[in-house]
Amino acid sequence: MAHWEHRPEENWKKFRFNQPYQKGLKRLKEEVLAKTDFDPATLWQWGTMQAMAVIRILEECERVYGEKGQRLVGKVLREVGRDVGKQILHNVKRPEGLSDAEFMSFFATVINRVVYASLEEPTIESDDLVSFHITWCPHQDHYRAFDCRVQRYFVQGMMEAFKEASGIGDWQVRFTRTIPAGSSTCHFELWRAAGDEKSEWEKYTESLEKRALRMAREQPLES
Numbered sequence: 001m002a003h004w005e006h007r008p009e010e011n012w013k014k015f016r017f018n019q020p021y022q023k024g025l026k027r028l029k030e031e032v033l034a035k036t037d038f039d040p041a042t043l044w045q046w047g048t049m050q051a052m053a054v055i056r057i058l059e060e061c062e063r064v065y066g067e068k069g070q071r072l073v074g075k076v077l078r079e080v081g082r083d084v085g086k087q088i089l090h091n092v093k094r095p096e097g098l099s100d101a102e103f104m105s106f107f108a109t110v111i112n113r114v115v116y117a118s119l120e121e122p123t124i125e126s127d128d129l130v131s132f133h134i135t136w137c138p139h140q141d142h143y144r145a146f147d148c149r150v151q152r153y154f155v156q157g158m159m160e161a162f163k164e165a166s167g168i169g170d171w172q173v174r175f176t177r178t179i180p181a182g183s184s185t186c187h188f189e190l191w192r193a194a195g196d197e198k199s200e201w202e203k204y205t206e207s208l209e210k211r212a213l214r215m216a217r218e219q220p221l222e223s
Contacts, residue, residue, distance in 0.1 A: 004113035007106070007122065014095035015106045020087040020115060044138055047117070051139055055147050062216040070209055077153030084115055084154075085161025092165065100168050104190055105130040107162050115158075121185075127192075134186035137179060145181040149208045156201065172200050 006012075019025055032038050054077070061069030088110055094103060105124050112120040112132060122132040139147070155173065163169050172193040177183035193200065 003119060004109070007109060009102065009124070011095065011098050011102050012106060014098065015102075016095075017088050017092055017107075017110050018090055020084050022087075044117075047138060048142055051150075052142065055143075055150055058150060059212075059216065062212055063219050066216070067209075067213060070213060074153045074209075077150065078157040078160075081154035081157025082161045083157070085111075085158035086165065088115075089161065089165035094166065099127060100171075100192070101127050101130050103166055103168060104162070104171055105132075107166075108132060108188075108190060111155075111158055129189065129191045131187065131189045134179070134188070137186060140179040143180045145178060146208075146212075148175075148178055148180060149205070149212070152201070152205045152208070156205070159201070170194070170198055172197055174200060174204070 033040060058070070058073045061073050065072075088107070098106075101124050105122055108130065109120060109122055109132070112118050112122075112134060116134075117138050118134050119136040120132050120134055122130065124130050159171070159173065163171075170193050171190055173188060173190045176187045176189065178186045191197075
């Protein structure tokens with residue numbers, strides 16, 4: 001059984017989702033992994049190169065173009081995250097008896113275990129709160145703590161897609177600790193937000209953006 005296939009909740013068995021990027025995934029499984037000596041671990045190395053490139057592109061756009069460059073890259077990353085979320089939930093019907101908290105938690109598991117290729121320990125705390133620990137992330141050995149901000153744009157797009165597809169609004173996400181910052185796991189909470197909490201993720205992203213622009217201004221431009 002693949003690492004993403006099992007959760008102990010009974011309703012997990014009812015939950016269905018689409019694998020993103022199905023065409024390429026099908027070819028990888030059927031024509032490459034099944035018929036060649038291709039080492040799938042090299043996908044981690046390839047993916048790490050892509051991830052580091054995105055970070056460097058964002059930083060260079062901030063350094064050269066300032067806020068305009070930052071917004072451009074952020075917009076593209078949100079769009080990619082939104083597209084992935086829409087692929088996962090396209091034509092997916094909510095199973096009878098599935099609570100909002102379960103739907104939110106199960107969607108997060110697909111994001112964590114499939115899209116982010118991570119190992120996760122999820123918990124449904126209550127009808128209004130779910131959480132998870134990331135026990136291994138492909139980025140943890142090469143990301144600096146501040147680099148994790150790049151993922152916020154992807155997550156924002158995915159959450160927008162979830163809200164549109166599920167009709168469940170007002171859920172927010174926050175992290176309490178991360179591996180690149182020195183913790184043993186990354187820990188996240190998703191909760192049914194009220195009032196000013198509804199924009200907490202976006203507000204924190206904005207504060208990180210301002211910090212990044214200050215850092216970028218301190219780096220001299222090449223002549």
